[in-house]
Amino acid sequence: MQMPLLIAADWLLVVCAEQLAYWLRRDGLPIAVPTFHIPDVYLYLIVPAIFLVFLHESRMKFRAFPLWKMTQAVFHAVLWSVLAIIMLMYFGHVAQVVSRLFVAMTGVFAFLFLIAGRTALAALLDRYHLFEVPVLLVGGGDEADALLSTLAAHGGCGMHCIGLVTDARVPQKAAARCAVLGHLADLERVIGETGIQNVLVTASGADSDEQVRLVRRIQPLVENVVLVPDLAGLPVANSEIEGILEGRHIFLRFRNNLARRKNLVFKRLFDIVLCLLGAPLVLPVCLAIALAIKHDDGGPVFFAHRRVGQGGKEFPCYKFRTMVTDGDRILADYLAAHPEARKDWENDFKLKDDPRVTKIGAFLRKTSLDELPQVWNVLKGDMSLVGPRPIIRAEIPKYGEHFADFCLVPPGITGMWQVNGRSDTTYEGRVRMDSWYVRNWSVWIDLACLVRTFAVVLRREGAY
CATH class of the missing domain: 3.40.50.20 (Rossmann fold)
Structure with a gap:
């Protein structure tokens, strides 16, 4: 029963993507073409059928696969589907006015709808323990x-x-x-x-x-x-299993994606392109936050904290200021008066009820908006959109043998620990997540982290 339900959901999601692209191409865009027409049989049957063939040829168990793995599989299925549709439209003379823009929008919307729809469907089925x-x-x-x-x-x-x-x-x-x-x-x-x-x-x-x-x-x-x-601790996300000869032996191959220069270049380009595309949305929000901080107490808008980055080198990590200007004195007095808080500080370098945080700062931290200036760190190359948590030098001993993993890539604005509990996780758990990310990196994991970050921030989980 689960498979027919998934097929029906995929069909509906693809049709919705087509309809949105169709409407934009005919009526919704400034460059709309009112005469653009595709027969219903293609919109509701043939084109969705092409998507379904590529989506289900691998018979992926969508409820058991992590988001990044599903993102990878759906991307490839959508890419092959779009190529097949282009061939059909051109060589079959399907559309009166063949539109590459329509096909491209259909592919983009189908990818987004399928990821969101499949994730929601899996969560719904798991929540109510259906079709297990x-x-x-x-x-x-x-x-x-x-x-x-x-x-x-x-x-x-x-x-x-x-x-x-x-x-x-x-x-x-x-x-x-x-x-x-x-x-x-x-x-x-x-x-x-x-x-x-x-x-x-x-x-x-x-x-x-x-x-x-x-x-x-x-x-x-x-x-x-x-x-x-x-296999706890091994980079199984980038592993391949191979049989040899009659199958008496198997080989487990573990790839180090970050040892390939082309992947590092791609990750850097990925960061720059997304930052530039997001700039028109981020800049007005940053301006509003800056005015609010200035109005709150008249102090500096930004705060640069020394953090450890790629190769163990320190860099100034930019944030909107969320604390009072004499925070060091207030922290020292607070820790002296609250021994239980000192233990939390020594363990995690965080306090749940930090007395230094301003009113506007508490809101910025809860929503993670205080980290928006780190986009500038990304453009400079000090940080990446996704990566290990940026740490201070005093935290290095806590990383132990995992610090070598940490040094391989720039730290990230978001990462595995931020989308898996954030400040509610243990320090040892954060270290393991950072190490796992570096050893298992792929662009699909980055995409999945970015998508899950928005969901976590909207729910305000584990931030303080």
């Missing part, structure tokens, strides 16, 4: 607990764990999320009684022979067996 695939989890220990935690945090990703079969210790959280149905000796009985057809094997701590024996026992009894290896 029942799975049996085989294995235990920390890996099973981590997997169940991940599924719980993302609404199940289209999966519903009916139970756990293990000989290992079952952590309390895992036991609360998934009932223990038996030991490994009971595996065949449990599969037979439940009628389960999808099994996840988390063989953390098991040697290769044990894993092979488990998969061999399960495979004849079910439709799908998925082995979940413990």
Whole structure:
């Protein structure tokens, strides 16, 4: 039932994109062409069918894939669809006035609508646990607990764990999320009684022979067996799996995208183009904020803080001033009077109720508008739109071996930690997210982070 629903949703989203592009080309733009016409059979049937073919040829499980992966897949599907439509329109003489602008707008709108629509549909299905695939989890220990935690945090990703079969210790959280149905000796009985057809094997701590024996026992009894290896810390987002010869061995290839100069150049061009395109929207907002800060207390509008950037070099990180001008003295007095706050400051270099923050500053921080001047840092090359969190030199020891990852790219205005809890995450969690981003970088991750940043800022999650 899930697949027909997704196909129907994709058809509707593509038709909406076509209609918007059609209206703009005929009536909505200054260069509109009132005589432009495409038969309904192409608008409602043939063109959407082309999109559906390319969207579903890979049979991507859209609920289990991260946003950046779905963005990549949809982009490629839309690109191939647009190329196919251009060939159809030119060689089939479909349109009375062939319009490249119409085709381009259809592609852009389809890409945006499909990303937003699929994300919303996945969130809706996950929230109400609709059309979930029942799975049996085989294995235990920390890996099973981590997997169940991940599924719980993302609404199940289209999966519903009916139970756990293990000989290992079952952590309390895992036991609360998934009932223990038996030991490994009971595996065949449990599969037979439940009628389960999808099994996840988390063989953390098991040697290769044990894993092979488990998969061999399960495979004849079910439709799908998925082995979940413990690869925590490895850059799996840029990995490829390859078989060799008769398949006795597999190769896991991990790419370092940021070791390729062309990718660094592309990331830089990506930043510059988006900053210039967004300038007409950002500049009026910056002017209004500057006037509000000046009116509030008459102090300076901007604040430049020394931060560590690419290669470990310091640079002035620009922000709208959100604190009083004598903030250092106020902070020292506050920490001396509140020992519990000193502990928070030493751990995270942040205070939830910072006494230095002005009234307008509290609003700017909550909405993240205080970071808009960092667009200038991006244009200068000190920062990127997406990247690790810019840190001060005193934070370097907390990064440990991950500091080498941090130094590979410019820090970002937004990044993985900002779209995954922001200030509500632990410091260790932020470090791991920064390291993950650098080791797994792709343009699709950057796009996904930018999209999710807008959603997080609008909901005002975890900012202070």
